[in-house]
């Protein structure tokens with residue numbers, strides 16, 4: 299019989315990988331918590347319509363990357379491909395507009411996209427994300443950007459660059475899209491067939507194209523940054539001023555295209571040159587129209603998400619403290635296991651980390667194992683009520699009464 303493997307594009311998070319993820323989680327908790335963000339978790343699947351309406355019909359995500367299924371009762375559900383639309387749904391569903399605004403939320407969750415797997419691109423992946431709902435100010439955008447920069451710095455992500463742009467309002471964008479589509483139609487000969495096919499669906503995607511001819515052609519294309527309405531230009535100038543004040547370096551990139559349709563005004567993306575093809579570490583922006591799009595009242599909002607695997611791939615290795623094992627309980631004869639079991643339990647009850655022999659090893663094998671798991675003490679249970687307590691660091695070994703084992707370790711006194 300063939301052995302079953304994990305589905306393509308998925309991976310196991312093994313105990314050795316878990317430690318680095320825990321470090322990321324702790325940094326996120328600390329950095330976002332200090333800025334008033336509270337953690338949220340939404341369901342793994344949602345009504346398909348949430349993403350169709352939220353992320354946008356014309357996006358790659360909705361067109362070809364969603365894991366959509368029938369729930370058996372004729373309702374279409376989709377494994378969440380991203381977290382912003384679900385968080386907005388939760389904001390509306392729980393009447394969070396009644397809370398003090400903006401409502402600041404963060405998440406660390408798994409997401410699902412049926413993309414072609416490669417290094418840094420998976421079908422199930424994790425994102426850490428932050429959303430500030432209910433504030434239109436440029437300071438909210440700048441704060442969010444600074445927080446992601448802080449997180450990437452804390453994780454020692456290498457060769458980080460920040461690209462920044464503004465998309466203006468939907469009206470400006472619609473007008474600009476018409477202008478851009480006109481330009482693209484007039485230059486169809488210099489564009490790849492794929493780009494030509496999408497001109498009327500989403501002309502902005504032409505800036506995303508990888509082939510040289512299209513890129514050449516796009517160099518002469520009008521840019522949205524030059525077409526911003528006064529209010530949007532001012533908003534963007536203020537975001538830049540705040541970032542400059544915070545000492546955050548960025549490149550203005552009027553061709554910055556995000557793969558989701560809900561953005562308005564500020565958009566940004568952090569990349570790492572250490573990553574290769576899938577260089578996007580994290581990105582986001584302002585999405586003032588999304589909640590209305592989902593049936594709510596007009597509510598300004600802004601946020602970002604960063605890929606956990608991409609952060610870990612681009613981060614410098616940091617030393618991870620090994621797990622501490624205070625006590626390993628060894629048995630010197632077969633029927634000592636009841637006493638060993640009781641002692642290990644008692645030690646854990648007293649707040650220590652304690653393990654006992656579970657594999658039927660010889661005493662020599664048990665001591666070797668205790669050494670491998672870096673146990674600080676080994677208690678060897680034998681015939682009598684006395685226990686041999688061995689200090690694994692000094693090598694010293696003394697006989698103590700079984701009731702004295704835990705107090706001796708808790709005193710932390712080294713055996714000599």
Ligand code: HAM
Nearest residue numbers: 380382418419420423578579580581582601602603605
């Ligand atoms: P996104 O740019 O689609 O934005 O994804 C954010 C990050 O998730 C990417 O920069 C990347 O690091 C990671 N990511 C995306 N797809 C994959 C994949 N297939 N495998 C591994 N990592 C991946 C969003 O999802 C928006 N919801 C961000 C946002 C929040 N905007 C406003 N608020």
